[in-house]
Amino acid sequence: MSPTVAVIAHRKKTLGAGLDRLRVLVSEQDVGRLLWYEVPKSRKAPKKVRRALKEGAELVFVWGGDGMVQRCADVMSGSGVPMAILPAGTANLFAANLEIPTDLDEAVRIGFHGRREPLDLGVLNGEHFAVMAGAGFEADMIADSSGDAKERLGRLSYVKAAARHVGGPLVPMKIKIDGATWFEGEASCLLFGNVGTIAGGIEAFDDARPDDGWLEVGVSTAQGPVQWARVIGRMATGRSEDSPFVRVTRARKVSARFEKPMMYELDGGEREPVTRLKATVAPGALTVCRP
Structure with missing residues (x-):
């Protein structure tokens, strides 16, 4: 039939x-x-x-x-x-x-x-995502590059938005990985990844796979254009965790608390500022047609 x-x-x-x-x-x-x-x-x-x-x-x-x-x-x-x-x-x-x-x-x-393959999804504050989600610098950049600018300039809108937000403030935050405190201090960006490659072919999470049952987690303490340039340069030429301004791990459950409300995003769509985030992985949640 x-x-x-x-x-x-x-x-x-x-x-x-x-x-x-x-x-x-x-x-x-x-x-x-x-x-x-x-x-x-x-x-x-x-x-x-x-x-x-x-x-x-x-x-x-x-x-x-x-x-x-x-x-x-x-x-x-x-x-x-x-x-x-x-x-x-x-x-x-x-x-x-x-x-x-x-x-x-x-x-x-x-x-x-094509072949049908079950792939993982991330879940952030109750909403699924397929690529990446995060709060801080990346979310601010996404929000700034959306709407008419994105339609008009395409990927260039992300570059322009990034340049405007590299001087953003560090925010005190506490991040727990599977129930244990993993990071406590000031950071400019918290990122969750289901896949590894972001815009421009840069590997944000070198070992990420959408079928391994894990969620990649990264936090950056970079501030200002010089430090962010070093972070992005390291992602482009080596492993992101080798940067002194980046910590990377993986988890099944993550909770984060911010001292002040931070905007967050899922797969390029911005959401309203929050002081808490809860992320989990949903193994094999989405069946996708692949080559």
Whole structure:
């Protein structure tokens, strides 16, 4: 029996010849029912995913960037329904880490005929993420580079935002790893990783794998452009934990308390400032179509 296939598309994102071409490519496959949903913002996607799953979708194509994937993965976690990623965003970090190409025809082929693999997700304050999440410098940079600037400048918006926030303050924080205090002091950034590579091909977490049942954790005490340049340079040329301004470990559960509210982000989407974060790993929570 031909499967029910759903497409959840961020209509403002572009890939290849566009959504019309996607409809043609899907129609050429052995599809029973096609459920087609377009949204103007990624935050509108969860409602459509829930509807698709309720309608019996057996394969869900997600058209958009990391934020769109995150919103859909949060709903699809634990469902067992495969997600096929069509990387139409700015950075597409999750797709890049999984070697899913920005070639529309090939990405669709992978969705229908690639292998199905259960992958881990991180969970931060009750919300799933696929790539990375964090608070402090990185979250401030993400927030500053979102909206019109991101649409207009693409990856350059991240560079410009980073330059504006390298002088941000250090914040006293206490971080517990699996119940034991791991870090207590002032830091500028707390990062959680499910995969290793971030924008620009830099390895933030050298040993990260999305199928190992662990969450990577990093904290940076870097402040100012000189120290941050040293951190990024170390990530680009060696191992991030070799930097004197970085500590890295892995965990199944993490709790963090900040002296003052800090903005945090999940897969490039900013969230409101908080004084506490709780992170866990959800092993094998999302089934993804891979080459």
